[in-house]
Amino acid sequence: MNPADLFIPLLLAVFVIMMFRKQKKTTQSVAQQRAQMLPGTEVMTQFGLFGRIVSVDQEENKAVLELSPGNTATVHLQALTKVVTVPAEEKDEEAAAPVEGATVVPDDASSLTLGKNDDAARDSAQDETPEETLKRLNRDDKKEN
Template identity: 80%
Template sequence: MNPTDLLLPLLLVVFVIMMFRKQKKTTQSVAQQRSQMVPGTEVMTQFGLFGRIVSVDQEENKAVLELSPGNTATVHLQALTKVVTVPAAEEDTETGTAVVPDDASSLTLGKDPHGSTDATVARDAAAPQDETPEETLKRLNRDEKKEN
């Protein structure tokens, strides 16, 4: 008997074993995640909706999520895909709650999110901080005409 004749059945057996092993790991991770999904847990759904679990009905396979204070949604348990954890750096050490900035400028400070040119970044940095909205519109329109 030729040794290459045994190679194909051996590869098939290895493939099947690996497939079952991956399925077992996936089942374990889903079971672990489901055990973490209790009322009060922050979660994300398959369609990107974030909320806090208010109640879970295992018999009906439903969970009620609080999306914002007073705003709830009922979703299927399979739609809950991820338990959201707040990074430790963003938590207030005294109260244990997440620190939320007052405005979005602190999130992009020193960053160039749109890949703008150095001239655009320098122009925005040189903009007066105490100008009125009308003055801002005039300045931006004037700058736009210069670029064209």
């Protein structure tokens, strides 16, 4: 028998095995994600709606999501595609710790001074007269050109 005659069936067998492996991994990841979908978990639906799970009915395949305080929606469990946050009692202390080297984004406009000392910048702006401000701006404009 020619070895080339065995190549195509062998290739087909490998393809089928790989297909079953991928399906098994997908099933495991869905099962793991469903196990995380408990009341209090923040999730995202297939259509991009974010909400917090209020209750889950496994028999009816339904979940009640709280979209905003007092507003709820009932969705099919298959519509829940992504777990955004896990309830606090399930989080590890390590997961809650800040990541080393992470950038912290302030909630206010304090980052707009671009590294200047906040107190010095504030004081110089308050002590400046309108004429001095105009001169400073003209000077800065000439430097840029």
